[in-house]
Amino acid sequence: MGGNLQNGERLRPVDLARAHGLSTQAVRNYEEAGILPAAGRTPHGYRTYTSLHAGALRAFLALVPGHGHRTATSIMRAVNEGAVDEALHLVDESHAQLLDDRQTLRAVERALRDLDLGEAPDPGTASGSGSDPTTGTVPGSGGTFIGPLARNLGIRPATLRKWEGAGLVHPRRDPRTGYRVYDEADVRDARLSHQLRRGGYLLEQIAPLIAQVRAAGGPEPLEATLRNWHDRLSARGRAMLAGAAELEAYLRERG
Incomplete structure (x- = not known):
């Protein structure tokens, strides 16, 4: 539903929440945390959201698996405050951490292999x-x-x-x-x-x-652990790609 919105279409909190499997309280919390731009208000004071808010929510939910909740929150808050360079710096830091984790895994695998062969x-x-x-x-x-x-x-x-x-x-x-x-x-x-x-x-x-x-x-029983570690790093890398795509889409929509 969120991906087919027209720019002028207005959404109630419940509409935005249901489209992403969330509670309305979660949507309000995300807005208060700066993950979503500030909502519009009806004459009676009710929140209204647009496709921009739906895009922000999609971007945040896509960023979380690769970057974690805290970093994803900081990225979205920076974007919504106009600090895009800061947001991209946070993305770079996550990628650097992933690379460091990959290098650590390789070092462990190499050390265990040397331990077995030596x-x-x-x-x-x-x-x-x-x-x-x-x-x-x-x-x-x-x-x-x-x-x-x-x-x-x-x-x-x-x-x-x-x-x-x-x-x-x-x-x-x-x-x-x-x-x-x-x-x-x-x-x-x-x-x-x-x-x-x-x-x-x-x-x-x-x-x-x-x-x-x-x-x-x-070391031998660690083979399954190392495979799991490798799979988790690969999943994190792919999640970062998915998050980057949604973040780019949100940045384009913001203009």
């Missing part, structure tokens, strides 16, 4: 004389100390301690010495963190990914 690190050789943090593994535990693991990764022990503070690894403490002991899962997480850090990703970006690997019990 040989398991040799954290050190167990010493028969007891738990020695300078020589390698903890006898009978399958764990390794911080020094040998850091050397294997080519990083400093201080870096591993920093990663621990950021939640990337969770070493336990050797009960006899109090030294950190990294089990197989910690070594895996440290290797994955190292790959992502080499790709330029921040600790706060890596932490939720490591948490997913840990929750899944390893």
